[in-house]
Amino acid sequence: MIRIDSVTKRYPDGTVAVDQLSLEIPDRSITVLVGPSGCGKTTTLRMINRMVEPSEGTILLDDVDIQQQPVNTLRRSMGYVIQNAGLFQHRTILDNIATVPRMLGWGKEKSRARARELMERVGLDGALAKRYPYQLSGGQQQRVGVARALAADPPVLLMDEPFSAVDPVVRKGLQDELLRIQEELGKTIVFVTHDIDEAVKLGTMVAVMRTGGKLAQFAPPAELLTHPADEFVEDFLGADRGIRRLSFFPSAGLELLTEPLVAVDATAEQITAAATADVPYLLVTDPDGKPLGWGEPQDLTAGEIETDRLLPYGRPFVTATDSLRAALDCAVLSPTGWAVAVDTEGRATGVVSQQTIGEAIRGAHAERRAHDGKVAEAGEPGTAGTAGTTEKVAP
Numbered sequence: 001m002i003r004i005d006s007v008t009k010r011y012p013d014g015t016v017a018v019d020q021l022s023l024e025i026p027d028r029s030i031t032v033l034v035g036p037s038g039c040g041k042t043t044t045l046r047m048i049n050r051m052v053e054p055s056e057g058t059i060l061l062d063d064v065d066i067q068q069q070p071v072n073t074l075r076r077s078m079g080y081v082i083q084n085a086g087l088f089q090h091r092t093i094l095d096n097i098a099t100v101p102r103m104l105g106w107g108k109e110k111s112r113a114r115a116r117e118l119m120e121r122v123g124l125d126g127a128l129a130k131r132y133p134y135q136l137s138g139g140q141q142q143r144v145g146v147a148r149a150l151a152a153d154p155p156v157l158l159m160d161e162p163f164s165a166v167d168p169v170v171r172k173g174l175q176d177e178l179l180r181i182q183e184e185l186g187k188t189i190v191f192v193t194h195d196i197d198e199a200v201k202l203g204t205m206v207a208v209m210r211t212g213g214k215l216a217q218f219a220p221p222a223e224l225l226t227h228p229a230d231e232f233v234e235d236f237l238g239a240d241r242g243i244r245r246l247s248f249f250p251s252a253g254l255e256l257l258t259e260p261l262v263a264v265d266a267t268a269e270q271i272t273a274a275a276t277a278d279v280p281y282l283l284v285t286d287p288d289g290k291p292l293g294w295g296e297p298q299d300l301t302a303g304e305i306e307t308d309r310l311l312p313y314g315r316p317f318v319t320a321t322d323s324l325r326a327a328l329d330c331a332v333l334s335p336t337g338w339a340v341a342v343d344t345e346g347r348a349t350g351v352v353s354q355q356t357i358g359e360a361i362r363g364a365h366a367e368r369r370a371h372d373g374k375v376a377e378a379g380e381p382g383t384a385g386t387a388g389t390t391e392k393v394a395p
């Protein structure tokens with residue numbers, strides 16, 4: 001665990017970048033520092049590896065004051081990833097990743113073998129090993145940056161806006177990859193961003209900082225979205241925090257209707273039977289059970305439904321992994337107003353209306369309030385709103 005205890009950083013020109021900051025950064029999870037430009041995120045991160053020394057206060061790593069450790073030993077235990085990756089332009093990708101093991105005195109072959117292993121781990125094609133950084137895309141370079149930081153297997157990873165310079169699609173890929181790697185490796189990650197969506201997606205804990213280097217709130221993302229500490233945090237979270245909060249409610253409990261599902265070769269009886277369900281459209285599926293599109297019962301030809309006349313079904317949601325937010329999004333985008341649920345193989349498992357999803361949302365909120373009430377009654381300090389729905393589901 002990293003404990004930041006009443007830390008202040010005053011730069012020589014008098015700027016107070018961080019003001020009396022206290023944070024307990026839990027082990028083996030991702031803690032995100034988020035806030036507007038200039039609020040002291042980078043300064044805080046750099047104080048953890050002593051690139052910047054605090055003016056006041058202490059930082060403890062596993063209960064040991066980091067000032068007690070030689071700087072080099074400390075930095076060896078901390079991988080560091082920055083925006084634009086900061087790669088050595090004159091070294092190949094493989095040698096970039098092998099940098100720290102080489103510095104630690106590992107042999108060339110062992111270091112390169114480790115670098116190859118890391119390339120695979122961060123999703124880089126081994127064929128890129130001999131290229132130079134300028135021959136890679138921005139997203140690929142960021143992956144190299146992450147691989148390089150992980151090369152000596154440090155317990156702590158410090159990441160300063162590592163994905164800010166890439167486009168939103170690549171960025172999403174890098175975020176997903178980081179979550180996957182974290183699941184495998186269980187590092188203690190401190191991640192700086194100014195993007196609240198990134199913070200909510202990646203953080204187990206999120207520290208919202210305000211200008212002047214003060215902590216505004218430190219909480220798991222679901223609690224942040226439910227109980228912002230004040231107006232500043234509320235504004236910073238943005239107008240759609242209600243919708244975003246739905247990312248923390250699983251869609252697994254939604255009541256799905258299976259009657260309106262008909263196979264593409266359905267008989268007249270099957271179509272008639274399906275049409276008795278209280279749904280204006282039927283969902284036609286292929287022989288594997290995968291959705292093809294929506295059709296009104298009277299337009300469907302028994303025996304061989306004409307698939308090119310069907311309405312598109314939009315994007316389905318996966319009940320096993322997706323959230324209520326994803327289900328709602330599917331229903332809103334669907335031309336029929338009904339969302340299509342699928343299993344992990346993409347086979348339709350049922351359909352659900354906007355109304356049913358709305359009821360599930362109300363139910364989830366009520367359950368949450370009841371839970372918060374119970375926690376408050378039990379007098380558990382600081383835990384109100386943290387349990388129950390803090391598990392991440394796909395947004």
Ligand SMILES: Nc1ncnc2c1ncn2[C@@H]1O[C@H](COP(=O)(O)OP(=O)(O)OP(=O)(O)O)[C@@H](O)[C@H]1O
Binds near residue numbers: 036040043194
């Ligand atoms: N070396 C320095 N000397 C003087 N002031 C500094 C120095 N480095 C940073 N600052 C100031 O300290 C404050 C905090 O800077 P810091 O880089 O930590 O913020 P940040 O939240 O990471 O910002 P951004 O999101 O824009 O990167 C800013 O007002 C900045 O101008």
